[in-house]
Amino acid sequence: MKLDLWFSEVHNDNIAFSVRVKDILFKGKSKYQEIAILDTYDFGRVLILDNTFQTTERDEFIYHELISHIPLFTHPNPKDVLVIGGGDGGTVREVLKHESVENVDFVELDEMVIEACKKYLPKLSCKIDDEKVNLIITDGIKYVAETDKKYDVIIVDCPDPVGPAKGLFEKEFYKNIFKCLKEDGLMVQQTESPLYDLELIKNIVNYLKEAGFKIIMPYLYPMPTYPSGMWSFTLASKKYNPLEVDEEHIKNKIKNMDTKYYDEKVHKGIFLATPKFLKEVVE
Amino acid sequence: MKLDLWFSEVHNDNIAFSVRVKDILFKGKSKYQEIAILDTYDFGRVLILDNTFQTTERDEFIYHELISHIPLFTHPNPKDVLVIGGGDGGTVREVLKHESVENVDFVELDEMVIEACKKYLPKLSCKIDDEKVNLIITDGIKYVAETDKKYDVIIVDCPDPVGPAKGLFEKEFYKNIFKCLKEDGLMVQQTESPLYDLELIKNIVNYLKEAGFKIIMPYLYPMPTYPSGMWSFTLASKKYNPLEVDEEHIKNKIKNMDTKYYDEKVHKGIFLATPKFLKEVVE
Numbered sequence: 001m002k003l004d005l006w007f008s009e010v011h012n013d014n015i016a017f018s019v020r021v022k023d024i025l026f027k028g029k030s031k032y033q034e035i036a037i038l039d040t041y042d043f044g045r046v047l048i049l050d051n052t053f054q055t056t057e058r059d060e061f062i063y064h065e066l067i068s069h070i071p072l073f074t075h076p077n078p079k080d081v082l083v084i085g086g087g088d089g090g091t092v093r094e095v096l097k098h099e100s101v102e103n104v105d106f107v108e109l110d111e112m113v114i115e116a117c118k119k120y121l122p123k124l125s126c127k128i129d130d131e132k133v134n135l136i137i138t139d140g141i142k143y144v145a146e147t148d149k150k151y152d153v154i155i156v157d158c159p160d161p162v163g164p165a166k167g168l169f170e171k172e173f174y175k176n177i178f179k180c181l182k183e184d185g186l187m188v189q190q191t192e193s194p195l196y197d198l199e200l201i202k203n204i205v206n207y208l209k210e211a212g213f214k215i216i217m218p219y220l221y222p223m224p225t226y227p228s229g230m231w232s233f234t235l236a237s238k239k240y241n242p243l244e245v246d247e248e249h250i251k252n253k254i255k256n257m258d259t260k261y262y263d264e265k266v267h268k269g270i271f272l273a274t275p276k277f278l279k280e281v282v283e
Numbered sequence: 284m285k286l287d288l289w290f291s292e293v294h295n296d297n298i299a300f301s302v303r304v305k306d307i308l309f310k311g312k313s314k315y316q317e318i319a320i321l322d323t324y325d326f327g328r329v330l331i332l333d334n335t336f337q338t339t340e341r342d343e344f345i346y347h348e349l350i351s352h353i354p355l356f357t358h359p360n361p362k363d364v365l366v367i368g369g370g371d372g373g374t375v376r377e378v379l380k381h382e383s384v385e386n387v388d389f390v391e392l393d394e395m396v397i398e399a400c401k402k403y404l405p406k407l408s409c410k411i412d413d414e415k416v417n418l419i420i421t422d423g424i425k426y427v428a429e430t431d432k433k434y435d436v437i438i439v440d441c442p443d444p445v446g447p448a449k450g451l452f453e454k455e456f457y458k459n460i461f462k463c464l465k466e467d468g469l470m471v472q473q474t475e476s477p478l479y480d481l482e483l484i485k486n487i488v489n490y491l492k493e494a495g496f497k498i499i500m501p502y503l504y505p506m507p508t509y510p511s512g513m514w515s516f517t518l519a520s521k522k523y524n525p526l527e528v529d530e531e532h533i534k535n536k537i538k539n540m541d542t543k544y545y546d547e548k549v550h551k552g553i554f555l556a557t558p559k560f561l562k563e564v565v566e
Contacts, residue, residue: 006299014325016289016301042297059478062558195342195507222505222513224478229512230505261558272552275345275544 007038009053011227012196019043025120030112032164037120043225045121047088049159053225055088057123065262066221067233068094071153071188073250073267074235074242078152079103082180084140086157087113089125096127097257104133107140109164141167144176151181156189161200169204174211186237194220194278195228202281208236215241218278219270232278243268290321292336294510295479302326308403313395315447320403326508328404330371332442336508338371340406348545349504350516351377354436354471356533356550357518357525361435362386365463367423369440370396372408379410380540387416390423392447424450427459434463439472444483452483454490461494469520477503477561478511485564491519498524501561502553515561526551
């Protein structure tokens with residue numbers, strides 16, 4: 001008998017997204033969460049934390065390209081980068097495509113996620129051991145509160161705002177992010193679904209304003225395996241405006257970066273295409 | 284006992300999207316398909332054809348604004364419009380927001396869809412009986428093959444390319460669409476998911492080229508209740524380029540149109556934001 005196995009993420013008690021499963025590759029319980037890596041028919045290998053889709057081999061390029069190349073091409077010369085979360089390694093992989101980047105401090109709370117992804121998701125985790133990457137196993141909230149280091153770009157590749165990740169969406173955290181950025185620094189964060197979490201996005205934008213950021217711009221992208229499939233990042237910048245970057249500069253650099261989603265047109269287009277109801281949140 | 288009722292659309296045998304159901308408002312079988320209208324907890328009222336999500340009260344604004352305002356603002360003065368499909372009436376409702384529009388020929392195959400939507404989806408169907416709307420119950424494929432009329436804009440608001448809708452994605456149909464457009468006319472069609480149907484989109488683009496269209500541009504948007512949540516329209520134009528429209532003109536007109544997604548920035552941004560892998564299909 002071939003078992004007809006499905007994994008379902010139920011969101012909000014009222015919707016569910018399900019994928020048919022070939023095999024369970026890994027199942028573990030860390031100090032922080034339950035971790036599973038599944039092999040699925042349609043989305044390849046899939047990382048699940050606490051029964052929630054985190055990333056899949058099929059659609060990860062959308063998320064990881066857009067969380068990385070948008071901020072790194074908004075900054076004219078990013079050297080020091082901090083990545084908080086994203087234990088699968090996909091964000092670090094994209095960040096390292098930028099030759100200007102000299103050092104990536106990679107702060108992840110859960111070592112078991114790193115180890116499982118290194119073993120079962122090599123397409124994502126392939127650069128975690130790169131010599132430019134400095135892996136620090138600790139709480140990102142604590143890290144930005146305590147460190148004296150200053151970065152050009154900070155990327156917050158966080159899960160949903162529940163459990164240990166809750167503090168990654170609170171006022172204090174954004175103040176510390178601001179403190180940890182150089183005078184012309186900028187940050188990007190995963191900021192949930194504009195369909196389900198518009199109030200949360202409003203709060204984040206207000207916290208970012210209070211923290212002192214001059215330019216705050218949410219942007220939207222499709223994410224097939226996240227609830228509603230309609231997801232957002234928010235960029236907050238002290239100086240550089242993503243709409244004012246030199247398109248030719250991106251065009252020259254991106255050629256060798258092997259992207260599938262991002263290019264120099266997408267860079268500006270994605271902000272212009274932000275739906276009216278989401279833009280209104282920032283005003 | 285309160286029945287814990289769910290409706291699931293299984294796509295490709297390997298993924299499923301499910302919504303929890305309050306009530307079944309309508310269930311019928313026409314000559315062409317099975318029709319249901321459900322009341323759901325998260326998406327309001329939902330139209331289902333042959334077990335496939337067509338439209339929902341919660342996310343319909345995305346689809347209907349983008350299938351209507353993009354072509355109607357790309358054309359400088361649209362008067363005669365043909366809408367094929369879209370029996371729920373959402374597209375016709377948005378088309379009629381354009382004061383320049385004098386006549387909408389609304390060709391729908393299935394009268395039972397019209398009647399059910401008039402009764403149970405009034406937020407969408409509210410303009411079907413407008414005096415500018417000329418409802419014609421017939422096959423859109425046959426209609427464009429036989430009519431001598433010429434339109435400024437044709438909108439093909441079609442279901443998936445199976446059953447009676449298959450011909451809406453074939454070479455002959457696009458030739459007839461071209462024939463039914465004035466010298467400066469343009470069309471837009473619903474063209475499935477770039478994640479699942481990239482080959483189909485390639486074929487459509489080639490057929491549109493063969494038919495004689497000079498400007499062919501797919502665009503992407505999130506559609507929570509469609510498989511993968513990542514969906515496309517394709518615009519094909521004889522003369523006008525959507526990137527060359529006057530932004531101020533749109534800004535002045537859109538003020539009174541009560542849109543939630545579309546505005547003058549989205550108009551151009553949505554094309555610039557087309558992901559690299561989808562743009563490559565057109566080249």
